[in-house]
Amino acid sequence: MTRRDVDLETLLIGTVPNLRAFANSLCGDPTRADDLVQDTLVKAWSNLDGFEKGSNLKAWLFTILRNTYFSELRKRRREVEDADGALAERMSVLPEQHVHMDLVDFKKAFGSLSDDQKEVLLLVGAEGFSYEEAAEITNAAVGTVKSRVNRARVALNKALGFQEGENFNPNGEFAGITRAVSRG
């Protein structure tokens, strides 16, 4: 049965925007990101047998992409023994485009996270994968993923200096505390 699903091509092309967004956010270099996506598609196509029918295609593709990214990264780090903080230059940032200031600041802060933190935050916070799925994709324990997401959030919050109560809003419990405190 070589007859692959007729719309495999369509399915894969449908995931490209997400794969590109993820790759771009991870490595911060659009050209490299597109190469990563290309590698991912080629690998996926030729390893289709490794994909279990009925499981999550997107999760599988994300797994291939991040594995490709991290193994490349390890290779590069070994090659370039990091002359004069070249590493710092390579620190990725979500690419800047025409956006308002908030987002520029956000992207800068995001760029300062570790790769481990970036990837889980993207998977859980941006792509909407569950902690369990993210754990599978990144080959880490669920507890590790949760703690990385939390650290990432704490770091971003620190960098951005968000305060509770700045946005009018939701969580009654916290609003209550703030009120109680300010009443002294």
Next chain:
Amino acid sequence: MGTSSDPKRGDSVTMQAPLPVELQGQIGQRLREAYIELINEPVPDRFVILLQKLKQREDEQGGQS
């Protein structure tokens, strides 16, 4: 698997207090805004062409089941 030393657990076991929900929300919102912007970029032709080629190659080699 993994009774004695579970390599998956190794790092970052130390817990940090979670961020208040409200702040998590603000961060999540910025993150999604930045991300959606990337998702909305048009897909370059190279990917459509690549998949067509992969499919073509398979069709040519095809038949052997």
